[in-house]
Amino acid sequence: MISANTTPLRVAIIGAGMSGILAALKFREAGYTAVTVYEKADRLGGTWRDNVYPGLTCDVPSQHYCYSFELNPEWSRLFSPGSEILRYLDAVAHKHAITDHIRFGKTLCAAARQGEVWQLTFTDGTQAEADVVIAATGVLHHPILPDIPGRSDFAGPAFHTARWQTGVSLAGKRVGIVGTGSTAIQLVPAIVDEVAALTLFQRTPQWVLPLPNPVFTEAQKIHFRAHPETLQQAYQQWLDRIRTTLARAVIGDQEQLAKIAQACRDNLMQHVPDPDLRAKLTPDYQVACKRLIMSETFYAAIQRPHAAVETTPITRIEPRGIRLSDGTLRELDVLVYATGFDAHRFVRSIDIIGADGHRLEQTWATGLTTHRSLSVPGFPNFFMLIGPNSPIGNFSLIMVAEMQVAYLLQLLAPLRAGHCRAVAPRAEACAAFNADLRAAMKDTVWVSGCRSWYLDKSGQPILWPWTLERFQAEMAAPDFNEYTMTA
Numbered sequence: 001m002i003s004a005n006t007t008p009l010r011v012a013i014i015g016a017g018m019s020g021i022l023a024a025l026k027f028r029e030a031g032y033t034a035v036t037v038y039e040k041a042d043r044l045g046g047t048w049r050d051n052v053y054p055g056l057t058c059d060v061p062s063q064h065y066c067y068s069f070e071l072n073p074e075w076s077r078l079f080s081p082g083s084e085i086l087r088y089l090d091a092v093a094h095k096h097a098i099t100d101h102i103r104f105g106k107t108l109c110a111a112a113r114q115g116e117v118w119q120l121t122f123t124d125g126t127q128a129e130a131d132v133v134i135a136a137t138g139v140l141h142h143p144i145l146p147d148i149p150g151r152s153d154f155a156g157p158a159f160h161t162a163r164w165q166t167g168v169s170l171a172g173k174r175v176g177i178v179g180t181g182s183t184a185i186q187l188v189p190a191i192v193d194e195v196a197a198l199t200l201f202q203r204t205p206q207w208v209l210p211l212p213n214p215v216f217t218e219a220q221k222i223h224f225r226a227h228p229e230t231l232q233q234a235y236q237q238w239l240d241r242i243r244t245t246l247a248r249a250v251i252g253d254q255e256q257l258a259k260i261a262q263a264c265r266d267n268l269m270q271h272v273p274d275p276d277l278r279a280k281l282t283p284d285y286q287v288a289c290k291r292l293i294m295s296e297t298f299y300a301a302i303q304r305p306h307a308a309v310e311t312t313p314i315t316r317i318e319p320r321g322i323r324l325s326d327g328t329l330r331e332l333d334v335l336v337y338a339t340g341f342d343a344h345r346f347v348r349s350i351d352i353i354g355a356d357g358h359r360l361e362q363t364w365a366t367g368l369t370t371h372r373s374l375s376v377p378g379f380p381n382f383f384m385l386i387g388p389n390s391p392i393g394n395f396s397l398i399m400v401a402e403m404q405v406a407y408l409l410q411l412l413a414p415l416r417a418g419h420c421r422a423v424a425p426r427a428e429a430c431a432a433f434n435a436d437l438r439a440a441m442k443d444t445v446w447v448s449g450c451r452s453w454y455l456d457k458s459g460q461p462i463l464w465p466w467t468l469e470r471f472q473a474e475m476a477a478p479d480f481n482e483y484t485m486t487a
């Protein structure tokens with residue numbers, strides 16, 4: 001044992017989104033005093049700050065998509081709008097005085113392990129030191145614009161959904177949307193009544209599970225306020241429902257998968273009577289191979305007389321609209337790219353340089369290998385929240401991050417007590433974890449034959465291929481044999 005540590009461990013958290021706020025709150029609660037959150041924007045909120053497109057909601061029920069220690073009786077709906085989630089995150093951060101720890105407008109460009117510290121360099125030229133770095137930089141953070149020729153030629157406003165231009169009115173306009181993921185399926189019903197014409201450019205159809213989104217009445221909210229235990233029950237009930245249905249279906253429970261598939265097929269049959277349109281909207285891959293879409297309003301919206309699904313491939317973008325492979329020009333006033341995110345970049349907009357000068361970029365050149373989604377051999381005292389192979393997909397990422405933070409607090413206890421100065425996963429432990437992951441992926445629906453943001457270039461999903469119970473068990477306490485603790 002080395003001498004007891006008298007100076008507080010300096011913990012740098014990168015990003016003030018859902019998981020960064022959580023980490024700051026929990027580390028402070030555990031008695032860490034030198035906690036700094038570096039946030040590149042001028043306000044907190046992460047994905048809920050960046051995404052403001054019409055129709056944005058979270059498709060995980062709000063009574064479960066929240067911090068387990070800050071249940072909220074005020075949600076307006078079963079699936080609440082993004083703006084409400086942003087207000088909730090703001091309220092939690094203010095209530096717990098987390099905002100005092102956030103340094104806004106600080107874009108980290110490099111983090112280098114130098115001796116026993118992490119040297120942080122920001123784009124404004126300033127530097128800072130930290131003993132521990134926690135990247136809370138999110139998964140769906142880097143928008144992808146489609147590689148369609150002529151993109152810059154379009155004469156009207158054109159933007160990605162994650163860079164929504166609130167100043168552009170869609171009223172009476174001919175609007176084109178490229179993409180048919182969760183985002184587009186939320187956007188279409190939200191704008192269809194406003195626009196003169198809506199064209200949805202679809203490369204691949206989606207399975208859609210119809211889920212109603214009822215409001216919580218004032219009477220219900222009064223009840224939730226008076227009986228907080230009902231919120232606790234709701235949190236657990238939603239978790240149990242997700243855990244035992246969709247979460248099982250995607251990792252090989254064929255019975256559950258068949259039930260969900262039937263519900264999606266029934267939805268299509270019942271709500272899209274026109275056989276030609278139905279054929280266009282029918283996927284040729286398994287339900288839940290791509291992230292399952294929840295919507296009760298999409299099919300009705302896309303069947304409005306002034307809406308259309310365009311399946312002819314796009315050849316190029318021209319000043320007046322989109323040219324299709326059959327020569328037709330679809331004339332547009334506004335073009336929206338609902339083309340998703342590079343979910344495989346994770347923290348790599350930042351240059352992370354490990355103990356021996358190795359860059360994370362190099363280490364990950366052949367695959368996003370982590371130990372338990374949290375750490376990487378050769379990068380001591382560097383951790384990620386919601387890193388590669390976390391249980392993402394349809395779980396509440398807030399719950400996942402809570403488990404990861406609780407694990408990290410235990411893992412860092414020897415460091416904090418001064419028993420060691422650095423902790424990093426052993427290469428063998430990391431290799432064993434990844435071998436297990438790869439073996440388990442074979443049973444999942446994600447590799448059953450579709451293109452999705454889940455898959456890396458080699459076709460490996462960046463998801464958790466086991467049950468949530470297994471994740472809970474693994475996050476309950478670290479096995480210190482898997483780590484090197486350096487004095």
Ligand code: NAP
Nearest residue numbers: 057058059146147179180181182183203204291338339340
């Ligand atoms: P996405 O699921 O990745 O969908 C992107 C869409 O763009 C796909 O339909 C894709 O077609 C299409 N596309 C991409 N490049 C194209 C090109 N060059 N030409 C034509 N089409 C192209 O993205 P997203 O809808 O933004 O959703 C991403 C994830 O964000 C979701 O899966 C979900 O996890 C999260 N999200 C969550 C919520 C929520 O409620 N919690 C809401 C929105 C988003 P292909 O299918 O053919 O590739």
